[in-house]
Amino acid sequence: LVEPKKYPHQDANSRAAGADDILEGARVVATLEEALEGCSVVLGTSARDRRIPWPLLDPREAADRCLHTWEADHEAEIALVFGREYAGLTNAELQRCQYHIHIPADPEFSSLNLATAVQVLTYEARMAWLKYTQQPTHMPEIEATGMLGTAPATHESLELFYEHLQQTLIEIDFLDPAKPRHLMARLRRVYGRSQLKKSEVNILRGILTETQKAARGEVRQRRGEHV
Structure with a gap:
């Protein structure tokens, strides 16, 4: 968490729905640079087109990129960077990311809220991991x-x-x-x-x-x- 306005906070605990341990284990830093220290690959989310061309991935491609990085180096740290709820990441922050991730939503409603964006990317990461480890992606019939x-x-x-x-x-x-x-x-x-x-x-x-x-x-x- 980069300079959160309210942390810890009761609202966050109530919305965590049993994931209090994740909140308690969150690392709070003052700057994005501090958060990205030691990361081998940094991927930032963006709903807007940028003037400067940048390597662009959809969520599934981003999950595969993370997996390939981990395959090459199991100790590698990978960062998925999400912006603010109201404005996303700034241009300067996106330039610190090697890859940009764009969720192909309806062009008229291209900006998803933060929780939805996190859910989409973590879902794709989970599915990529299950496929890589040859685990079932559906519940057994029995x-x-x-x-x-x-x-x-x-x-x-x-x-x-x-x-x-x-x-x-x-x-x-x-x-x-x-x-x-x-x-x-x-x-x-x-x-x-x-x-x-x-x-x-x-x-x-x-x-x-x-x-x-x-x-x-x-x-x-x-x-x-x-x-």
């Missing part, structure tokens, strides 16, 4: 399923659902058994693409049951109601 708290629907439960769906469509006169027009085949294709979970099939069958009751004119007593 873990993802476990987090959802449900398992995939079985073939048997899906077939019962399709039978229930067909019967309901017949009862509400949406499906004519004499002229089905491949409706059920099309619906199977729609639901098949969704890879329904067990709990989702239960929800859909509950909807079908209530639809059948309504079509038959059955009165449904809600909890707490008296007939």
Whole structure:
């Protein structure tokens, strides 16, 4: 942090969302020159075109550049320099950077706020590192399923659902058994693409049951109601 106006500050702690250790470990310096001491590669962010041509990278290219630098020297220090929230980096500060990074946002809204710019660049750096170390960039299917708290629907439960769906469509006169027009085949294709979970099939069958009751004119007593 280069000459921050408010540090430490309670607002920063509350916005850190559990990353207090990063705030506590931040190094505070008086000048950019002091912050860049010992750095092998310095990359500065900018949303504006500059009169003097400068090596320009997008966030993904910048992440690759950082990785290549680390490959050549594991002890190398690399700096990503972000400017002020309201004005970014000055021309003089950008001239201290070997590379400029430009996030290709909408030209009419090219200036991103500081937090967004940091998030974009750190995301690309993380993805580059995962690729380099051959780590998965997505959550394993088993873990993802476990987090959802449900398992995939079985073939048997899906077939019962399709039978229930067909019967309901017949009862509400949406499906004519004499002229089905491949409706059920099309619906199977729609639901098949969704890879329904067990709990989702239960929800859909509950909807079908209530639809059948309504079509038959059955009165449904809600909890707490008296007939």
